[in-house]
Structure formats: structure tokens, C-alpha cells
Amino acid sequence: MNTIEQLYHKFQECTGVSTDTRRITPDCLFVALKGDKFDGNQFAGQALAAGARYALVDDPAVAARDQERCLLVTDGLTALQDLARHHRKTFSFPVIGLTGSNGKTTTKELIAAVLSKNYQTYATIGNLNNHIGVPLTLLAITEQYEMAVVEMGANHQKEIELLCSITQPTHGLITNVGKAHLEGFGGIEGVRKGKGELYDYLIQNGQTVFINSRDKTLTAMYRERLKHHRPEAVFAEAIFYPAVDSPNEPIELVQESPVVVYRDSNGQEITTHLPGRYNFENMMAALAIGDYFGISPEEANRAIADYNPTNNRSQVITKGTNTVLLDAYNANPSSMSAAIRQFAATPAKRKVVILGDMYELGDESEAEHAALGKLIADSQFDLVILAGKDMHYALGYLPKAYYFPDKFSLHNWLMDNPMSDTHVLVKGSRGMSLETVVPFI
Known part of the structure; x- marks a missing residue:
């Protein structure tokens, strides 16, 4: 042996x-x-x-x-995990660990884009963020790098704790806490505990935590854990963004659709390729971490402006006279609600939603899909198209919606009913692979 x-x-x-x-x-x-x-x-x-x-x-x-x-x-x-843990001990540079219910991968990509302006930065490739993917990520990091950004995903409690023991982050960030993987976590309180394991690790080891000061859930979680872990907490560093007592003007959201435009502390407007207030929050995290590590505002803004997603997340695609917002990498009640509210507020001549099942909700699936149906009804879109076995729970509020138990019958319907001059939101869990509908729009 x-x-x-x-x-x-x-x-x-x-x-x-x-x-x-x-x-x-x-x-x-x-x-x-x-x-x-x-x-x-x-x-x-x-x-x-x-x-x-x-x-x-x-x-x-x-x-x-x-x-x-x-x-x-x-x-x-x-x-494999022990080998990665051993390899991690050879790193002398910062390792930023991040988790959260929504926005992990986009935030990881934005942070890496900003840090890459000054540092050789390695970031998790794709979605290698679980108990197998994180070790593979760490083992791919060679001595040429000066910074690492490691995404950590979880669908049950104690998983982030395990991934932290392997990754040993020197800095960390939780994007948010929402209704994701409710089945595995045992409800929203379980999600809070599970994601909070990153805060636990960073506090216990005297490391640096980045916290969105506008997110009351995250600030409360951090303070609860700070109180629990004293005296170890004395050595932890907390960076709140935007800083409440900063002499500079905070970064301001100017426009959230069709893409985010924000105004920096110098009054300059930055146009990005990402839509939605939720992506503005992700940008704020990347800018805060960039500032901490000495990236100039000009370089950081340029990195954010240049980032253009190609991974089925928040992609804006032009199809003839139609504009498609493709956000089909994943979906849960929190991210779905945010996307629908954002799309409802987007100015457009005609708006259509094509939505697929939200997975891993367990006993909450019926209630969450029904609640989604009510939100969609309240949003008054021109056309609603639903696909997947659990989406039928949303139909009680949507008598005029088109429903398809599988996406292949949806493909046929789209071919027979072409659209024009339409904004289309496409979103569903990864297992639905709803990006396959885009060629038929």
C-alpha cells in the first residue's frame, strides 16, 4: 500500500x-x-x-x-483528496475559496478576470466544484501561478467543511444563501449551515472573509459564527463591501437590463455583457477582491467590461430579430425568481419565457413550482412555455401556458411556431439542458 x-x-x-x-x-x-x-x-x-x-x-x-x-x-x-490536500500545502500564494446558492461560477470567472490583470491566476475550470472536482482543480495548479480561485459547491451539510479541509483557503466569499439543493440540505436553514461552513473554516484559521454588507443574511451569518468561534475569531479579517465608512462614492448601478451598466467611484460608466441586479452583486464582489489585492480601478473595470459568458449562464444571444437570454446552466427557486423579476422589468416589445424544472427540491418541489407559477402569472408575459415533469405544478396559476412534459416535444412546437421581434428567457436546471431549444427559436 x-x-x-x-x-x-x-x-x-x-x-x-x-x-x-x-x-x-x-x-x-x-x-x-x-x-x-x-x-x-x-x-x-x-x-x-x-x-x-x-x-x-x-x-x-x-x-x-x-x-x-x-x-x-x-x-x-x-x-485523490489526500493527494490534493498534500499538493495544496506546497502553495505559498493566496487561495480564494467561494461558495453560495447562486452566482458561484460567474463570480469566480469575474474574480479571476480581475486578478489576472496583475497575477498569474488559476481558476476552477467549468463546474469542477464538488468532492472530486475540487481535488482535480488543486492538482492542476502548478508553481507558475500566483493566485488561485477555487469554486466549492455542495448539496448537503458538511460538504463545504470537507472541501475547505482540502482547499485550505486563505480568503473566502459566500455569494448568497438561497433555496438551492433543499432536498440534500434539509431546508433553507440547512443551506445556511452548510454554506456557513466556509465562514467557520476562515474564522477558525484566522483568514480573510469578504462579505457583501448589503446582504443581511450573510452579515448575520458571519456575526453569529464570529461570536461562536471566539477567541479564534480575533485573528480573522473581515472585508465588508461596499465599505460603509468609505470616503469614496460607492459603485452605483445605473442600468440592469438588457445588460448591467454601473458607475464607478470616479463617475465613469462601465457597460458589461451581463444582465441583472444579481450579476451586479457578483461584479461588486470581484471589484472588492481586486481592490484588496491591489488591482487598479481602471484595470478592474476593464476586466469586468470585457467578460463575456459562454457557458449557458446569463448569455445574451441574438437570433434573427429575437433576443435570447440563455441562463440554462442551473436553476433553483431563488435564482429562478431573480431571473423572472429581472426579465419582467426588461423593456421589450414582446416577452416569452421558456422554463424547465428546478431539480433537487425534494418534498418542497410541488410548493416551489406552484409558487413559481404564481410569480410568472403576476409578471404577465406575452407567452409562457413550461417543460419538465414538475413544471405541471405551476399550471394552476397559468391556464394559458403551453406545457410539455419533455423538451423534445417543445422543440417540435417551437419549429411549428416561429417567433420574431421577441425577447426570450430560457432557464432551467442543468439536467433539462434547455440550451438545446436555442436553435429552434
Whole structure:
């Protein structure tokens, strides 16, 4: 059985880490993981044949087939996490950890864009933010970097605690706390506790916390934990943004649709590629962190203005005479409500919403989808199109809505009913893959 020191020595000989035989790069380390329907150990030989330098396995029979290149451990996932934890200890630069119910990935991207103006910055790629993705993120960070931004996601309590033990952030941020993953967290109070584990780690370890001073939930959460963790809390640093006692004029939201325009402390107006007040909050976080690390306001504003999403999040797409707001990477009651309210306030000749199921709501799913139906009805859109098995709970408030149990029948309807001169909001949980409707609009 290999020790973590032995594993790390082997890892240093490799060019990277992969858990997928379809993504083997020359001389990488293949880590065999187990799932409900697969056992990565069975693919170790295939990974080595495809060019992996070593395969980390937890099946003795598999390891016996190639004792030189198969590295035997007790548990593949635990070994991956321990390897990342060991690698993290070699970093001498700031590591910013962030979590939240909504806006994590956009905020991560904005922070990285701002910090990259002065520093070689590594940020979580895509959505590698869980108990597997975070270790892979850390193991991809090499000595050339000067800053890291690590996104941490969770769908149950104690998960952020685990990810913090691996990431060991020196600075941290919670974007917000809302109705996401209610099934796993056990309700909104469970979400507060779960996300607050980032504050717990930072306070206990005397690190720096960035807090949106306008968010009463976050400020209350921080103060509760500060009181609980004394005397450790004495050594923690809290940066509130916007600063209440700042001599400078606060950054001001000028326009929130179709894209955010804000005015900086010098009176200059900055036009971005992102819509919505919720994205303005994400920008504020990035600007605050940039300021803390010495990025000039001019450079930070330029980074925010230049950022253009391409990941199904807050994308504004022109389709002929139609304008599509594609926000189909994920959805929960909080983000859905914010998007609908924002879209309702957007000036447009004709407005249509295409909305899909919100996942992982457990026993709350019926009530939350019904509440969404009432909000949509109150918003008085020109056309409402719903897709997914749980969206039928919203129909009680929407007798004139078009409902499709699956998105494929929705595709056919859109082909038969072309739109023009229309603003369209497309939003649903990741499993709905509603970005597939865009070609039919």
C-alpha cells in the first residue's frame, strides 16, 4: 500500500490527473474511482495503454497485473483528496475559496478576470466544484501561478467543511444563501449551515472573509459564527463591501437590463455583457477582491467590461430579430425568481419565457413550482412555455401556458411556431439542458 508521500512523488512525475479514460493525456496519472454503475479499476489497463504514466487503483487484483505502474491505495477517492490536500500545502500564494446558492461560477470567472490583470491566476475550470472536482482543480495548479480561485459547491451539510479541509483557503466569499439543493440540505436553514461552513473554516484559521454588507443574511451569518468561534475569531479579517465608512462614492448601478451598466467611484460608466441586479452583486464582489489585492480601478473595470459568458449562464444571444437570454446552466427557486423579476422589468416589445424544472427540491418541489407559477402569472408575459415533469405544478396559476412534459416535444412546437421581434428567457436546471431549444427559436 502506498503512503501519501510515495503517491505525491509519483504524481510529480506526471503531467496531470484524469479520472476518465476518454481524457487521457500522455504521462498523466489515472485515478480509478467507483460509482453506482461503474468501477474505474476495470479501466486502469485501458488508461495505461492510452498513455497514462500511472494508475491509482484500490483493487489489489488490478494492481497485481502491473505492480510498477498501478499504485495501490485503500480507497481511490480518499487518496485523490489526500493527494490534493498534500499538493495544496506546497502553495505559498493566496487561495480564494467561494461558495453560495447562486452566482458561484460567474463570480469566480469575474474574480479571476480581475486578478489576472496583475497575477498569474488559476481558476476552477467549468463546474469542477464538488468532492472530486475540487481535488482535480488543486492538482492542476502548478508553481507558475500566483493566485488561485477555487469554486466549492455542495448539496448537503458538511460538504463545504470537507472541501475547505482540502482547499485550505486563505480568503473566502459566500455569494448568497438561497433555496438551492433543499432536498440534500434539509431546508433553507440547512443551506445556511452548510454554506456557513466556509465562514467557520476562515474564522477558525484566522483568514480573510469578504462579505457583501448589503446582504443581511450573510452579515448575520458571519456575526453569529464570529461570536461562536471566539477567541479564534480575533485573528480573522473581515472585508465588508461596499465599505460603509468609505470616503469614496460607492459603485452605483445605473442600468440592469438588457445588460448591467454601473458607475464607478470616479463617475465613469462601465457597460458589461451581463444582465441583472444579481450579476451586479457578483461584479461588486470581484471589484472588492481586486481592490484588496491591489488591482487598479481602471484595470478592474476593464476586466469586468470585457467578460463575456459562454457557458449557458446569463448569455445574451441574438437570433434573427429575437433576443435570447440563455441562463440554462442551473436553476433553483431563488435564482429562478431573480431571473423572472429581472426579465419582467426588461423593456421589450414582446416577452416569452421558456422554463424547465428546478431539480433537487425534494418534498418542497410541488410548493416551489406552484409558487413559481404564481410569480410568472403576476409578471404577465406575452407567452409562457413550461417543460419538465414538475413544471405541471405551476399550471394552476397559468391556464394559458403551453406545457410539455419533455423538451423534445417543445422543440417540435417551437419549429411549428416561429417567433420574431421577441425577447426570450430560457432557464432551467442543468439536467433539462434547455440550451438545446436555442436553435429552434
